[in-house]
Amino acid sequence: MKEFGYQRASDVSGALALLGADAGARFLGGGTNLVDLMKAGVERPSRLVDVRGLPLDRIEPTADGGLRIGATVTNSDLAAHPGVRSRYPALAQAVLAGASGQLRNMATVGGNLLQRTRCGYFTDVSRPCNKRVPGSGCPAVEGEHRNHAILGASAHCVAVHPSDMAVALTAFDAVVSYRTGDGPGELPLADLYLPVDGTPHRETALPQGALITAVTLPPAPVAALSRYRKVRERASYAFAIGSVAAALDVRDGVIREARLAFGAVASRPWRARAAERTLTGAPAGGETFAAAADAELAAARPLPHNAYKVTLMRNLVVAVLTGLTEEAAR
Ligand SMILES: Cc1cc2nc3c(=O)[nH]c(=O)nc-3n(C[C@H](O)[C@H](O)[C@H](O)COP(=O)(O)OP(=O)(O)OC[C@H]3O[C@@H](n4cnc5c(N)ncnc54)[C@H](O)[C@@H]3O)c2cc1C
Ligand code: SF4
The missing domain is CATH 3.30.390.50 (CO dehydrogenase flavoprotein, C-terminal domain)
Structure with missing residues (x-):
């Protein structure tokens, strides 16, 4: 594993400054995906900026009757929240259907949205993969693809997104809030992930270095059932x-x-x-x-x-x- 630096951020501006100071730096949530990928040599950051100490760990009602979920809320806390369980039960069920209790205690909302695909060629650095090494090819198309995409794929990549949580958030029109050095921004979750075309290594529409700060669920009475x-x-x-x-x-x-x-x-x-x-x-x-x-x-x-x-x-x-x-x- 490549040697890397580690720093904890205690406020959002500090986190953005730490990331901006090192082109190879990455944000670290619970580390349940990023650290695994570092061990496999897929990700090779020079520095990790730990965001778990940021004041983004609350779930709060919005003025219009929705819910604002901080980016560092753990998957366990999200699934256990009374407002989520009663008003968006599919979201609580989706989170509980993922991973294990221990992993959900560590994993954060922001990290869950940005977890990478589980395609076996992507995680095996000895194999070609357009997502990991642009232009190297996609062996899954002719190879092992039992668990791969049937909708919206391209010949360049047929991988699927692994998150359960993001599926329920998509059904409920969630909006992702983020911050960069230039200020705050928002993206409907439906627009967060880029369609697969010739550049499958470009996965999201987030600006470079953006810190996800929250996910907002608009009011949706239909979601109660x-x-x-x-x-x-x-x-x-x-x-x-x-x-x-x-x-x-x-x-x-x-x-x-x-x-x-x-x-x-x-x-x-x-x-x-x-x-x-x-x-x-x-x-x-x-x-x-x-x-x-x-x-x-x-x-x-x-x-x-x-x-x-x-x-x-x-x-x-x-x-x-x-x-x-x-x-x-x-
Ligand atoms: C054995 C195992 C089984 C699993 N099973 C499931 C499953 O069934 N269903 C499922 O949905 N998931 C599953 N997972 C995946 C798990 O849910 C994710 O690893 C987890 O949600 C990622 O969150 P994290 O906070 O640990 O992210 P990290 O690993 O810390 O980060 C993931 C990515 O997000 C970035 N990031 C983190 N926070 C922010 C932020 N605030 N702003 C910007 N970027 C950020 C990081 O830089 C990194 O690129 C499983 C994982 C394991 C190891
Ligand atoms: S499906 Fe995507 S992630 Fe898997 S090998 Fe092909 S390009 Fe890589």
């Missing part, structure tokens, strides 16, 4: 091979509002807008749910070994929406 369901190869401690965050407002058997986002199928959390359009105004029931899944998955371009994900996601959408409809009727 929401669920996150994750399919994985083991019951715990495993990344998703497909997941769904969903919320429904059903009245008199008709869907008034629907929110739907997919995980582990694309390079970013996938907001299922075509499915939402199919659901809105339609009768709640299996036929509508299957039609909604089909509308979204019509864009799927699976590879030879991951076509199973199309069926998996269709079944998952129908199961989650059926469960929510039954819950609404109680």
Whole structure:
């Protein structure tokens, strides 16, 4: 492992100054992803600026009835927060579906959003990978891609984003706040991750050196009836091979509002807008749910070994929406 410096920041301006002073510096949250990648030689920072001491560890109500979640809130504290559990239950479920208790105690909201893909070629420095070494190729397209993307991928990269939390945040229109030396900025989470094109090493629209300070959830009454369901190869401690965050407002058997986002199928959390359009105004029931899944998955371009994900996601959408409809009727 390359030798590196370590500094703790106690305020946001200090963190930005420390980062700005060293072109090879990186922010350190819980370190549960970055440090692993340093051990593997994938990341080689010259200095780590630890952000866990910053005053960004609170979850507060916003004036309009939403929630503002500080970037250093741990995954455990986020999942346990009463306002999250009651008003955005799919978010609490998504966080609890990820990693393990020990990891969630360390992992932060900012770090979770910026964790890197688990593609095995990306984490193996002896292999080519366009995301790690631009222009070196993508062996996953012809190689091991069982867990890779079926939506929105390109021939340059077919990796998926691994975060569970980000899927629920996407369904609820979360907004990411950040700071750079030039001042504060905001990005809808839907615009945080760049589409995959010829430059898969460019992953987010954040300006260089930006510090994520918070994630804001706008008020969303529909989110009170929401669920996150994750399919994985083991019951715990495993990344998703497909997941769904969903919320429904059903009245008199008709869907008034629907929110739907997919995980582990694309390079970013996938907001299922075509499915939402199919659901809105339609009768709640299996036929509508299957039609909604089909509308979204019509864009799927699976590879030879991951076509199973199309069926998996269709079944998952129908199961989650059926469960929510039954819950609404109680
Ligand atoms: C065994 C294992 C199993 C896991 N299973 C799952 C799973 O099932 N589902 C899931 O979603 N995740 C899973 N994870 C991933 C885990 O959730 C992430 O590692 C964690 O959320 C990252 O948060 P962190 O604070 O530790 O980030 P770090 O590792 O500290 O940082 C990650 C990245 O974010 C950057 N960063 C951190 N904070 C900020 C900030 N405030 N502003 C700007 N940049 C920042 C860092 O520079 C780095 O690039 C698993 C991890 C492990 C090791
Ligand atoms: S899928 Fe992306 S991350 Fe994986 S090898 Fe190809 S370029 Fe690298």
